Amino acid sequence: MTLFFVLLSFSLFQAALANPRENCHNALDAIEVQVIQDPKVDQQMRETILNQVTKGFVGNQQNYNNFGSQECLKGVLYCTNIIRYNSSKVHHISAEAKPPLNRPTEYQTEEQRLLYHLMRTYERSVRPVRNASTTITVKLGMTLTNIFDIDEKSQVLTINVWLDQEWKDELLAWEPKQFSGITSIRLPCDTIWLPDILLYNNADDFTSGYMRSRAMVFYDGTVFWPPPTRLRSLCKIDVTYFPFDDQLCILKFGSWSYHGFQLDLTNRSTNIDLTNYVESGEFELVRVHQKRRVVKYSCCDEPYPDITFYIHVRRKTLFYIHNIVFPCVMMSVLTLLVFYLPPDSGEKVGLGITVLLAFSVFVLAVAEKMPETSESLPLIGIYLTTIMFLTSISVVMTVLVLNFHHRGFMNEEVPEWIDELFLNKLRRFVRMKKRRSSILTKAAAPCNNKTSRRRPTIISMNGVNKMDYELVPNGVDKEEEHENNNHNMALSHRMPDKLNVVEQTILTSLQELLQQQRYQFQQETRAEKWRMVAEVIDRLLFHIFLVSTLLITVIMLLMIPLYRRLFYDDQFDEKLFGRM
Numbered sequence: 001m002t003l004f005f006v007l008l009s010f011s012l013f014q015a016a017l018a019n020p021r022e023n024c025h026n027a028l029d030a031i032e033v034q035v036i037q038d039p040k041v042d043q044q045m046r047e048t049i050l051n052q053v054t055k056g057f058v059g060n061q062q063n064y065n066n067f068g069s070q071e072c073l074k075g076v077l078y079c080t081n082i083i084r085y086n087s088s089k090v091h092h093i094s095a096e097a098k099p100p101l102n103r104p105t106e107y108q109t110e111e112q113r114l115l116y117h118l119m120r121t122y123e124r125s126v127r128p129v130r131n132a133s134t135t136i137t138v139k140l141g142m143t144l145t146n147i148f149d150i151d152e153k154s155q156v157l158t159i160n161v162w163l164d165q166e167w168k169d170e171l172l173a174w175e176p177k178q179f180s181g182i183t184s185i186r187l188p189c190d191t192i193w194l195p196d197i198l199l200y201n202n203a204d205d206f207t208s209g210y211m212r213s214r215a216m217v218f219y220d221g222t223v224f225w226p227p228p229t230r231l232r233s234l235c236k237i238d239v240t241y242f243p244f245d246d247q248l249c250i251l252k253f254g255s256w257s258y259h260g261f262q263l264d265l266t267n268r269s270t271n272i273d274l275t276n277y278v279e280s281g282e283f284e285l286v287r288v289h290q291k292r293r294v295v296k297y298s299c300c301d302e303p304y305p306d307i308t309f310y311i312h313v314r315r316k317t318l319f320y321i322h323n324i325v326f327p328c329v330m331m332s333v334l335t336l337l338v339f340y341l342p343p344d345s346g347e348k349v350g351l352g353i354t355v356l357l358a359f360s361v362f363v364l365a366v367a368e369k370m371p372e373t374s375e376s377l378p379l380i381g382i383y384l385t386t387i388m389f390l391t392s393i394s395v396v397m398t399v400l401v402l403n404f405h406h407r408g409f410m411n412e413e414v415p416e417w418i419d420e421l422f423l424n425k426l427r428r429f430v431r432m433k434k435r436r437s438s439i440l441t442k443a444a445a446p447c448n449n450k451t452s453r454r455r456p457t458i459i460s461m462n463g464v465n466k467m468d469y470e471l472v473p474n475g476v477d478k479e480e481e482h483e484n485n486n487h488n489m490a491l492s493h494r495m496p497d498k499l500n501v502v503e504q505t506i507l508t509s510l511q512e513l514l515q516q517q518r519y520q521f522q523q524e525t526r527a528e529k530w531r532m533v534a535e536v537i538d539r540l541l542f543h544i545f546l547v548s549t550l551l552i553t554v555i556m557l558l559m560i561p562l563y564r565r566l567f568y569d570d571q572f573d574e575k576l577f578g579r580m
Helices: 002-016 020-037 043-059 069-088 110-119 318-340 348-369 379-405 416-429 438-444 478-494 501-566 569-577
Strands: 136-151 156-173 184-188 197-199 214-218 220-225 228-234 246-255 263-267 283-295 304-315 452-461 464-473
Touching: 110 184, 136 246, 136 283, 136 304, 156 246, 228 246, 246 263, 263 283, 263 304, 318 348, 318 379, 318 501, 348 379, 379 501, 416 501
Parallel strands: 136 263
Antiparallel strands: 136 156, 156 220, 156 228, 184 214, 197 246, 214 220, 246 304, 283 304, 452 464
16 A cells, blocks of 8 residues: 555656646545545544645645645655555554644634644644743642542642643734634644643642643733642641641642743732632631742752642531530540449449440541641540540549448458548548448437337346346436436345346347447448548549549640630741741
């Protein structure tokens, strides 16, 4: 097929010498017809050859209405070489190939004629300047439309923007009068030269690029290209005050291959455009700023300008207060109930361990959201850890309280210093009333009878003490009681030898019973004292943990965030934006 095209081209060229304009057209048309009709040429190769034929014709004649045999010869030979090249590489399509440009005819519109005028000699691979020493000035601006997400764990900011770029293309200028007053045209961005502006701190692969939107080209050569895109930028997250935190994210743009003498990057506007900004549900936009810098790297002597955009956001805390802070405060209240629960219930330790496990679950939930860094700890994490520490201490102290509560049955007396410290000083400090012992209350119950009360009397006979019980009516005065005692003593002296064996047995049994009652009374008294000590400790710990929990909650969840918002906000902005 290649040989056929070569012979056909030269034969047609011979005929074209007589009438160069008409026959050169015929030569090119014959090549196109043969390419279309040849069954050996597949669709992919056919389109490539036709595109390159048009390129050869357009690119090798300077004036369509006035060309001779030399121009025709160049066009035909160029087309022949293109055909030979594509025949050897059937499946190859040049990445730099331009779309086909039809020769202007009487049926074309003014925009088509303008497109042909602009694109016939245009090359998008090089800078569009007529003088190689000319610097192209690219104006860069950003229109922020939405803060899509801030991933704390990956430390990545995702935003939706329109990246506004404007520059002068000397090769895309025209005179509007020659094209029916057309002052602007929209061209596919793949057909013109574009500045290689990219995000330096990009978190995505650099092959994603921007949306291939059309560029607006004006008659004076001004090109405006605002591609909408989603940017994923690395952003160092400071979680110290989470969930009451502020974040400053920096986006740095610049040319990757052109230095400052070839491409000068400047600001298109004074600040980021927020006209089309849609409020985020998680973050509040506090402040934005942009700054142009010129940097010299160690590799090169030329300067490299860049534009840095600063985005200061603040987290909205309602979600975290409702789902993290409130449950933590409520579980802190459960920690206080550990000391309010009576020791006899048997659930004091179980309640404390349950609250401790619940805090552990919350700590894990917060840790999953935080970045794995040791530079700072989140405020909510410190709060949870502190409350967990208090809960752990409460479990230990509960075990101590239960030990005191049950120690009285181990025949262990309450030490004097414990008696003095807990039952006297601390009892008054926690405002506990000194209640009467239950043992003493039971012992005094029979004496509260309105009819009579029994009083013990010791009768001594033959060296043996006897217990005699008498009923003393209520309301009897002391003189009558004294007379009764004297009567009993006289009776005991009158009957020293009349006690029989039965009475001796009864007396012995009564003495043993009295001794047993006295021992039981002492044991119950010791147990009652230990229980009172445990109650004082419980009440004291309740007040200590109540004050500690309130202080920790107020300081960490109210005072620190409020102070930072009211007094530190200006210093925060000055510190972060002072680098500009």
